[in-house]
Amino acid sequence: MRYSGFSVFMQALNRHKGWKPTWRDAAPKPSYDVIIIGGGGHGLATAHYLAKVHGITNVAVIEKGWIGSGNAGRNTTIIRSNYLLPGNEAFYELSMKLWEGLEQDVNYNAMVSQRGVLNLCHTDAQRDAFARRGNSMRLHGADAELLDPEGVRKLVPFLNFDDARFPIKGGLFQPRGGTARHDAVVWGYAHAASERGVDIVQNCEVTGFLREGGRVVGIETSRGTIRANKIGMAVAGNSGRVAEMAGFRLPIESHVLQAFVSEAIKPMIPTVVTYGAGHFYISQSDKGGLVFGGDIDGYNSYAQRGNLPTVEDVCEGGMSLMPAIGRVRLLRSWGGIMDMSMDGSPIIDHSPVDGLYVNSGWCYGGFKATPASGFCFAHLIATGRMHETATAYRLDRFATGHVIDEKGVGARPNLH
Numbered sequence: 271m272r273y274s275g276f277s278v279f280m281q282a283l284n285r286h287k288g289w290k291p292t293w294r295d296a297a298p299k300p301s302y303d304v305i306i307i308g309g310g311g312h313g314l315a316t317a318h319y320l321a322k323v324h325g326i327t328n329v330a331v332i333e334k335g336w337i338g339s340g341n342a343g344r345n346t347t348i349i350r351s352n353y354l355l356p357g358n359e360a361f362y363e364l365s366m367k368l369w370e371g372l373e374q375d376v377n378y379n380a381m382v383s384q385r386g387v388l389n390l391c392h393t394d395a396q397r398d399a400f401a402r403r404g405n406s407m408r409l410h411g412a413d414a415e416l417l418d419p420e421g422v423r424k425l426v427p428f429l430n431f432d433d434a435r436f437p438i439k440g441g442l443f444q445p446r447g448g449t450a451r452h453d454a455v456v457w458g459y460a461h462a463a464s465e466r467g468v469d470i471v472q473n474c475e476v477t478g479f480l481r482e483g484g485r486v487v488g489i490e491t492s493r494g495t496i497r498a499n500k501i502g503m504a505v506a507g508n509s510g511r512v513a514e515m516a517g518f519r520l521p522i523e524s525h526v527l528q529a530f531v532s533e534a535i536k537p538m539i540p541t542v543v544t545y546g547a548g549h550f551y552i553s554q555s556d557k558g559g560l561v562f563g564g565d566i567d568g569y570n571s572y573a574q575r576g577n578l579p580t581v582e583d584v585c586e587g588g589m590s591l592m593p594a595i596g597r598v599r600l601l602r603s604w605g606g607i608m609d610m611s612m613d614g615s616p617i618i619d620h621s622p623v624d625g626l627y628v629n630s631g632w633c634y635g636g637f638k639a640t641p642a643s644g645f646c647f648a649h650l651i652a653t654g655r656m657h658e659t660a661t662a663y664r665l666d667r668f669a670t671g672h673v674i675d676e677k678g679v680g681a682r683p684n685l686h
Contacts, residue, residue: 272377292457293464298471301497302330304651305489307476307512308504309333310342312629314459315644316502321466324652329468334475338456341506344606345637346529346563348542350387350447351412354403357662357674358615359410361642364659366446368641378458380450386541387447392436396546400442415443426543429592436547447542449553455640479516486625502627502651507607509630518622521612521668522631525566526605528576532598534558550587559601562588566608576605608633615674618646619665627651628665
């Protein structure tokens with residue numbers, strides 16, 4: 271079923287009794303050309319682009335829970351491409367361009383809102399670093415504006431500009447950045463992939479791999495054995511677990527990253543704001559809630575929950591940046607399992623095991639990378655070659671020394 275204004279009108283005449291499910295909840299077949307392990311945004315995007323771009327439709331997306339039950343529904347919904355290094359900037363700018371055409375591509379309202387992303391600076395050195403980053407962004411075709419204090423004040427006048435320790439001296443603004451509804455992104459990719467013939471198999475946990483002659487030829491699941499010519503894993507914080515089943519280790523650690531939302535208030539924050547003096551970022555949802563987050567909890571965990579000291583630390587950052595939110599009540603919080611790589615940048619590559627491909631190590635950047643991650647991972651699986659914008663995301667870069675140290679924000683707590 272295609273969604274349109276006409277279909278909404280016709281369904282209204284029928285009292286909305288004719289709507290079909292957004293995607294097919296399929297039962298697994300004995301074999302496929304490609305299996306994607308992980309039914310989050312990255313896995314579903316990969317399946318969509320395999321079908322749309324490469325014409326490979328005999329594909330199954332295998333999810334141990336329900337679609338979007340992992341990190342895809344546990345983030346702060348920010349999309350942006352304001353990176354510095356060539357290995358990252360071209361990739362995230364590709365993702366930004368795919369975000370801009372996503373809703374037409376998947377025929378689904380993902381609520382993409384290009385309200386802008388503002389990174390605040392608080393020292394002369396930080397302002398110089400932002401100027402360098404903005405120049406790099408513009409060289410790669412992205413948009414960037416370096417704002418002085420008055421430019422920031424005009425955009426967000428409610429901030430604490432004259433803080434004795436961290437006065438706001440300007441900011442780097444990307445107008446094309448913003449937010450997207452995380453659940454709708456997952457549903458949209460599921461809808462588009464399913465329409466092209468991809469099987470989406472929920473409540474199907476992978477328990478092992480089938481091998482023949484040193485090559486992976488299928489998976490063992492809670493719903494039986496499924497064979498495939500190629501298998502891709504896009505399981506975020508569970509990447510280490512799945513890799514262990516296949517007999518190799520990844521250079522990642524799994525950490526909890528908490529996110530928070532407040533009670534609904536009147537429109538206050540017109541853009542996404544990040545605090546340069548502390549790891550704090552905030553935006554306002556369409557329902558009025560303030561959505562914000564900060565650092566990882568700092569210890570290894572597979573639990574989708576966090577600890578109270580991190581709640582306190584994040585709220586302190588918010589109060590330091592904008593004291594006006596002090597009386598707003600916290601409504602709820604959640605935790606996602608982050609697969610933190612050692613240099614803070616992702617991995618999209620062949621695995622050490624023939625027939626198995628790896629998509630992991632997204633750290634803080636997983637949601638914003640969803641379209642480009644799926645696009646480049648699909649290219650790798652379909653052609654056997656890395657996409658030109660993802661060539662830096664090799665698995666062996668940690669052995670060869672070609673790390674992409676964008677900010678040094680990897681798995682180690684001392685880097686935060």
